[in-house]
Amino acid sequence: MAPEKTLNDLFLDTLKDIYFAEKQILKALPKMARASQSEEGKAGFLKHRDETQGQIERLEQVFELIGKPARGKTCEAIQGILAEGEEIIEEYKGSVALDAGLISAAQAVEHYEIARYGTLIAWADQLGLTEATALLQATLVEEEATDSKLTELARASANPKGKKAA
Numbered sequence: 001m002a003p004e005k006t007l008n009d010l011f012l013d014t015l016k017d018i019y020f021a022e023k024q025i026l027k028a029l030p031k032m033a034r035a036s037q038s039e040e041g042k043a044g045f046l047k048h049r050d051e052t053q054g055q056i057e058r059l060e061q062v063f064e065l066i067g068k069p070a071r072g073k074t075c076e077a078i079q080g081i082l083a084e085g086e087e088i089i090e091e092y093k094g095s096v097a098l099d100a101g102l103i104s105a106a107q108a109v110e111h112y113e114i115a116r117y118g119t120l121i122a123w124a125d126q127l128g129l130t131e132a133t134a135l136l137q138a139t140l141v142e143e144e145a146t147d148s149k150l151t152e153l154a155r156a157s158a159n160p161k162g163k164k165a166a
């Protein structure tokens with residue numbers, strides 16, 4: 001019989017998943033900033049790139065807290081979400097709807113992260129990992145704030161701009 005897996009295993013596997021994902025996101029954000037037609041969008045993507053660097057460091061602290069090496073595990077979900085983002089950049093290059101598309105791609109990333117961090121926080125809490133819970137919570141706050149800013153940016157400028165003929 002295979003050894004029984006517990007919530008500890010799930011926690012570690014999911015931590016590796018988001019660690020891999022954050023590193024991919026770190027590489028994708030400068031590309032999204034370059035692609036963005038609006039200055040506000042560019043600045044927003046670059047700011048979140050810096051936050052993402054800090055989030056990776058928090059994850060490394062969580063690995064340390066549970067006495068495991070910081071190691072990523074291929075996350076096909078984030079690879080798919082980021083590939084869709086690149087597809088939008090490619091297919092909407094030079095069009096008025098590019099920024100609306102970019103924001104939608106970025107929000108898919110944020111929602112993936114929000115799902116993962118929400119779960120990790122619940123499990124860390126259940127496992128009595130108080131410090132890890134606080135670190136993960138700090139990141140979740142940043143992901144949620146980023147998501148809200150993207151919603152505002154879409155409503156205030158990218159979506160209306162996207163309707164107009166070039």
Ligand SMILES: [Fe+2]
Nearest residue numbers: 022052055113
């Ligand atoms: Fe993140």
Ligand SMILES: [Fe+2]
Nearest residue numbers: 110113143146
């Ligand atoms: Fe994020």
